[in-house]
Amino acid sequence: MKKIFIAATLALSVAAAAFAEEQKAAPAAAPAVSAPAAQGAAPAVAAPAAQLNQAQAVATPAPAKPAPVKRELKTNRTITIGMFMVIIAITMGVVVWAAKQTKTASDFYAAGGGITGTQNGWAIAGDYMSAASFLGISGLISLYGYDGFMYSVGWLVAYITVLLIVAEPCRNAGKYTLGDILSFRTSPKPVRAFAAISTVAVSTFYLTAQMVGAGKLMALLVGIPYKMSIIGVGVLMVGYVVFGGMVATTWVQIIKAGLLMSGAFLLSFLVMLKAGFNPIGFFSTIVSSPDIQDHVSKLVLKDGVILAGADAGQRFLEPGLYLKNPLDQISLGMALVLGTAGMPHILMRFFTVPTAQAARKSVIIAMFIIGGFYILTTLLGFGAAIHLTPQGITQVDPGGNMATLMLAQQMGADIAPVIGDLFLAFLCAVAFATILAVVSGLVLAASAAIAHDIYVNVIKDGHADQHEQVFAARATSFVVGACGIMIGLAAEKQNVAHLVALAFAVAASGNLPVVILSLFWRKFNTAGVISGLLVGTIASIGLVMVSPNMTYPKVVAAGAKKVVAAMEKKQAALPAGETLSENDAKALAKAKVDAQKDGTSMMGLDKPLFTLKNPGIVSIPLGFMAAILGALAFPNRRSEEMFDEVYVRQNTGLGMAKAVEH
């Protein structure tokens, strides 16, 4: 059977490569990396909160005087590709080893429940910290100071909900998927079907954002064309999941988390070494840096505030440079804090450990790793602001995504040029491993929902032997992975940053309310699960569709007209014979095209109906209300009677220990 998959994986890569060639040959094919304007840079930073809107980004004037040194990020291709190969070789070794151990469905989805708490803790951290948090957050800190750091806090606090509310009960009540937990005392078929749809939706949104980000990042880092990057990452991801299942995925995540923490720790150490290990002095350097002061005074000038000198430097350590709309910020916080606990790929990690105690231990270990990492990003972000200057960082990438990598190269090069190249190559390899680890977890979660919930339990009524279950799991993983590659290829030109926010919003509004109520509310039942899942999911998707995340040609045109006016004024003010700088001229040309745009958004709107980018503040209460009202409207005695069993099971683990060993 494995031979079929090997053949199919090969066929997939060949077909995908042929597809890419064909695309390349087409005359319309643009260079793989579009000019790193704000839109192109956005996906790598999954910063759904307050990503600059296009008009704003275009309006950002290029530095008035040319900076003395033109900064760029050049990787040593030989070393970098070598590092990539080492990572691929190690993880492939893991896959070969894991494939031998994967015999039952339990092995495939849950590593046979044989992962220890410590291993699972590292794997959760590896699953969770995407390239966005690794590159994006330190980038945000390097450009916007305090707000970048504040943004990262919610990602850790989210784990309190995971720890206190879902981890242990899920380990005791479930087997492989969200559907297992929800279908316990409800009508299994409809509930599993809805849970599977929601899981696939959440995983697809998140996966698409990761794939597109991956392609752009690889193109930027090592110059592999976008399509080839997507295919490379995709084929590896399919290989890990199809052959190695949860065991291989777990180890890829553990390896990645280890590499990421070593890289972040080493780089922070070098930054602090430069600052003489004096944190107070480190912060004083930020405030007194003339480049940071200049950068901040330009940022606040947009809001009509004039700041200069130390006041501007101090402003970098205060809130409000990036996260401007408080309601949007609170809404995002709600989606993070409640959504993480409803993310199918995170829930799935609790089925891999043998006991509730191990589940608890794994969350605590993950919290220390994730928290430690986000504290280190402050040092990296501020360090980059000091040593590279915000102006230098935006020259390479306006979104700041390259700040950590540039810092690594510089810190290494201060010791010896070759160490700079090595360090940069190492961090690029970490970014690559990060993408592989995150996408593999997502593919596994989506395929578990389709194979285990829909195929085995809905279509086959639970009557499928181990052989058939494993085959179904491998086949769906293959299909899900192949779809992931296709979506990644198709979405190259799309702005997908909002998909991350959408994934968390759907998880928080659709999944989490029904999980909590299933576990803790006696009166909860089938009608409650279905109405909660439906309303929560539809509300969050619907609100995003009419939110500012979509493109509104008329709004873009209005913004572009302002840019044209400003640029023409600037040109008129120039002495005779001089022309606009290259950047300004480009911005003017683009704005002139944009100003002609007319039409409506995908939903037929002139401007957003819902003004927040994050729907959580509305959709989460709606999801809870729908779940509660649905349950109350259609009371079900059997569900109420079975609550005792669910409650005793989730608290004591009775009836679970044996279920693992089959």
Added chain:
Amino acid sequence: MAERQYDWKAIAKNPKFVELHHKKTAFLFGWWIFSCVYYFLLPIGAAYTPGIFKVKMIGVVNFGYVFALSQFFVSWGIALYYSHVANKDFDRLTRELIDELHL
């Protein structure tokens, strides 16, 4: 796989289980609400009381930075405290319950 049958209703009425359940619910939801309130003070405070966030505490380091940093330590504190209580009380009560039921 013949799964053992338990009388779930009887276990749910067992005084030990009731004690475990009350202790756990109060602890879990209590600390969960506390952590949520503490977290949302950050975005709400940054937006509506920026003056407080600007107050310098140590050198140029202001209250806002210290407060954001404290979020990490408060989260870790809650996690460690929970793990301590769970390992000591909840797991012990569960074990005693299982022993008592001869399961």
